[in-house]
Amino acid sequence: MSSIFEIQRLAKLNWKSSEQASKYLFSDISAEISESDRIALIGASGQGKSTLLRIMALLDAPDEGDMLVMGTSFKNMDSRLWRMKIGYMAQQAVMLPGSVEDNLRTVSKLHDRPYDLKLVQRLMEQLGLEQLDLSKKAADCSGGEKQRISLIRSLLLRPNVLLLDEITASLDIDSTQRVEDLLEQWHKEEGTSMIWVTHDLKQASRISTTTWFMGNGKLEQHVSESFFAKSAEDLAKRFIRPLEGASFI
Numbered sequence: 001m002s003s004i005f006e007i008q009r010l011a012k013l014n015w016k017s018s019e020q021a022s023k024y025l026f027s028d029i030s031a032e033i034s035e036s037d038r039i040a041l042i043g044a045s046g047q048g049k050s051t052l053l054r055i056m057a058l059l060d061a062p063d064e065g066d067m068l069v070m071g072t073s074f075k076n077m078d079s080r081l082w083r084m085k086i087g088y089m090a091q092q093a094v095m096l097p098g099s100v101e102d103n104l105r106t107v108s109k110l111h112d113r114p115y116d117l118k119l120v121q122r123l124m125e126q127l128g129l130e131q132l133d134l135s136k137k138a139a140d141c142s143g144g145e146k147q148r149i150s151l152i153r154s155l156l157l158r159p160n161v162l163l164l165d166e167i168t169a170s171l172d173i174d175s176t177q178r179v180e181d182l183l184e185q186w187h188k189e190e191g192t193s194m195i196w197v198t199h200d201l202k203q204a205s206r207i208s209t210t211t212w213f214m215g216n217g218k219l220e221q222h223v224s225e226s227f228f229a230k231s232a233e234d235l236a237k238r239f240i241r242p243l244e245g246a247s248f249i
Ligand SMILES: Nc1ncnc2c1ncn2[C@@H]1O[C@H](COP(=O)(O)OP(=O)(O)OP(=O)(O)O)[C@@H](O)[C@H]1O
Pocket: 012, 013, 014, 015, 016, 025, 043, 044, 045, 046, 047, 048, 049, 050, 051, 052
């Protein structure tokens, strides 16, 4: 499969560099994302997962290294074009001023694309938002509603790669399931590659074929099936929170 996103020796300096702290938040990170890859990005808090995603979305700059989308470096690509290919969803959904519909129409306005009302209705329904009044002020929506509106807004862009930063952290079980199901279907239909940051290892094993593990400033890449077949104890030794259950598959 062809590579759509390439990361070459990427590094971010630690802004609190001192004798105790290491010079880099992360360094020497290289990876390739192929068409249709589904990657879970995991690791303990503060390792730089969100920072890496923000750099990939051009919301922050790397201190060293390069990133290429379809063979073109970010240094040589217009950031607007880059962001059409690389979609990003933050942990905290950001709503633009205006109604829910204004928010959903942003993509077509910004990128001169027709507004696909049928698709919006289908996605709203799949995410359990069919009762939501599109003329409601976006700022008045609940956190979970904002998160799902922001997901629809990102999908309407039809990016080649979707960067998802803990997007279900504030959702209930039903909404989380709906988001996972929708993204699985979207992935099958559109072939979109995804990198999904999550602290939920069971979710990581469900939604990914590849796992990127960030620790000690480095990125390890694993096949998810074998990575999550390790015992809970093995995984717990490496990171995150006390884990429940014996296995993740
Ligand atoms: N140059 C830098 N850019 C961003 N964060 C930096 C930098 N240098 C040091 N840091 C610190 O590194 C951490 C990076 O946070 P980030 O949110 O990227 O990590 P994370 O792995 O996503 O954490 P979490 O799982 O808690 O969301 C923060 O504590 C931040 O203060």
